[in-house]
Amino acid sequence: MSRMHSLLALALLGTSFHSQLFAEVERTETTEGARIAWYTTWQEGLAEAKRTNRPIMLHSAAPQCSGVPGMW
Amino acid sequence: MVTASRDWVCIRPATYESEIEAAILKRLFRTRSGELENTVFALLDPNGKRITRGGRSPSFVFADAADMATEMLRIAKDFKPKKVARDLPTIADVRLGLNVAACDNVPLVVAWAKNAKGLPALRAKLAQAAWDTGIVGRAHYVIAHETEGQVGVSEVAEFEGKLGVYVVVPDAYGLEGRVLEYLSSKKELAAGLREALGRYEPVTKNDRRHVREGKRKGLDWESELPVTGPQERRRR
Numbered sequence: 001m002s003r004m005h006s007l008l009a010l011a012l013l014g015t016s017f018h019s020q021l022f023a024e025v026e027r028t029e030t031t032e033g034a035r036i037a038w039y040t041t042w043q044e045g046l047a048e049a050k051r052t053n054r055p056i057m058l059h060s061a062a063p064q065c066s067g068v069p070g071m072w
Numbered sequence: 073m074v075t076a077s078r079d080w081v082c083i084r085p086a087t088y089e090s091e092i093e094a095a096i097l098k099r100l101f102r103t104r105s106g107e108l109e110n111t112v113f114a115l116l117d118p119n120g121k122r123i124t125r126g127g128r129s130p131s132f133v134f135a136d137a138a139d140m141a142t143e144m145l146r147i148a149k150d151f152k153p154k155k156v157a158r159d160l161p162t163i164a165d166v167r168l169g170l171n172v173a174a175c176d177n178v179p180l181v182v183a184w185a186k187n188a189k190g191l192p193a194l195r196a197k198l199a200q201a202a203w204d205t206g207i208v209g210r211a212h213y214v215i216a217h218e219t220e221g222q223v224g225v226s227e228v229a230e231f232e233g234k235l236g237v238y239v240v241v242p243d244a245y246g247l248e249g250r251v252l253e254y255l256s257s258k259k260e261l262a263a264g265l266r267e268a269l270g271r272y273e274p275v276t277k278n279d280r281r282h283v284r285e286g287k288r289k290g291l292d293w294e295s296e297l298p299v300t301g302p303q304e305r306r307r308r
Contacts, residue, residue, distance in 0.1 A: 035209030036077045037202075038084040039161040040172060042093045045083030048161075049118040053154050055147055056116040057080045059130070060097050062087040062304065063171045063246070064293035068286030070174035070245035071279060 074209070076141040079148035081118075086172060087111065088295035089164075101126030109301035115147065123147060160199035162213045166249075167224025169214040171293065174246030177274040178211050181265070182225070182238045183257070185217040190235070194257055198237065201261035210269050211239070237261060239268040244275050244282065245291055 039045035042058075049056045065071040085093045087110055097112045100122065113133065114126040124133050124143075134140040163169040166182060173180035181202075183194045195215050201207060216222045218233075225231055228240050230251040237257055240249040253268035255261055 034074055034205065035176075035178075036074055036082050037161055037209040038082050038212075040084055040086060040163045040212070041090070042083060042085050042096055044159070044161065045081050046120050048159050049081040049116075049120070051154070052081070052156055052158065053118050053151050054079060054081045055118060055123060055151050056083055056120065057077065057144065058083045058085075058100070058112070058114050058116060060085045060087045060093075060110075060112045061175075062110045062295070062299070062301070063089075063168070063175045064295070065279070066283050066287070066304070067292045067299075068245065068283045069171045069247060069291065069293035070242075070286070071277065071282050072175045 073137055073141045073144075076144040076148070079151075079153060080144060086168060087301075088297045088299055089168060091297060094297055101128070103128070105300075105302050107300035107302070108297075110299075110304050115144070118151060158199060158203045160195050160202050160213055160215070162195070162215050164214075165221045165223040166214050166216060166228065169212055170224055170227065170240070170242045170249050171246035173212045173240075174242040174244060176212065177277070179252060179269065179272050180240045180242055180249060181211045181213045182228070182231075182240055183213065183215045184233065184236060184238065185215065186235050187217055188220060191215050191217065191220070197257060198261060201265050204262045204266070206266050207262065207269060211265070237265075239265070239272075241272065244277065245286060245289075247291070 039048060045056060061072045063069060063072060085097065087097070087108065094108050098108050100114045101112045103109045109128060111128050112126060113129050114122055115124040117123055127133050130140050134143065163172055169180045183198050185191045185194050198213065202213060214221050216225065227247065228249040228251060231238060235257060237255040238251050239253040239255070241252045242249045252272060253264065255264040
C-alpha cells in the first residue's frame with residue numbers, strides 16, 4: 001500500500017474512532033443520571049484547577065454541526 | 073468516566089467563540105491544516121501544562137473510554153485535591169448557553185441578579201446546589217443581570233427578569249427556550265433544582281435528521297470567529 005493510502009486509511013480510522021469515543025465521553029452518565037460537569041471557558045476552568053489542585057481534562061468542541069446549532 | 077472525572081477539572085471551550093481560547097487550543101495541538109479545528113483534546117496539569125500528547129479527540133491518545141478512565145484515575149493520584157468548595161461552571165451568556173445546553177440535551181439554569189454586585193453571592197449559592205450529588209453535570213449555568221450575560225435572554229419565553237433562578241428548557245436547536253421552573257434565590261436551591269431536573273424531558277435527536285431539518289429551516293449558527301476546520305468547512 002502506498003504511503004498516501006496508508007495515511008488516508010489512518011485518517012479515516014481515526015475519524016470513526018474520534019466520533020465514537022467523543023460521543024461516548026459526551027453521553028457518559030451514571031445510572032443516577034449524573035454526568036461530567038464541564039467548565040466551558042478556559043479561564044474559569046484553569047482558575048478552578050489551580051485553586052483546587054486538580055488536573056485538567058480539556059476537550060473543545062463546536063456547538064454546531066454543518067452550521068446547524070444544537071448539536072456538537 | 074463520570075467517577076474518574078470528579079477528581080479533574082473538565083474544560084470544554086466552545087470552539088470558534090473566543091480568540092483567546094483559540095490561541096490556547098492551537099498551542100495545545102498542532103493540526104495538519106495549521107488552523108484551529110473543531111475539536112482539541114489534552115490532559116493537563118493544574119497549571120495548564122500538558123501531561124499527555126494532544127489530539128483532535130480522546131481516541132488520538134486512548135484505545136477506548138475504559139482505557140481513558142483508567143488512566144485518568146491513575147494520573148489523579150499524583151495530585152491531592154484541596155478540600156475547598158467547588159466553583160460554579162458557567163457559560164458567558166444566555167445565547168451561547170441555550171445552544172450548549174441543547175447540544176448536551178440538558179436544561180440551562182439562568183441565575184438572574186439585580187445588578188453586578190449581586191452576582192458573586194448568587195454564584196456561590198448556586199455553586200453549592202450545582203455540585204450536589206443528584207444535580208452535578210445535569211445542567212449548564214449562566215449568571216446574568218441586565219448588562220452582563222443577558223444576551224439571548226429575550227429568546228426565553230416566560231422569563232420575568234426578577235431576581236432568582238430560572239430553569240430553562242432549550243429548544244432542539246438551542247435558539248430559544250422556555251422557563252420550566254422559577255426558584256427564589258432566598259430559598260435553598262438544591263431541592264428545587266433536583267425537582268425541576270426530574271421534570272425535564274430530554275429530546276431524542278438523530279444527528280442526520282437534526283442537521284437536515286436545521287438546514288431546511290435555514291438555521292446557521294453565527295460563531296464569534298470564522299470556522300476554520302477543513303472538514304467542517306467542506307460540510308457547510
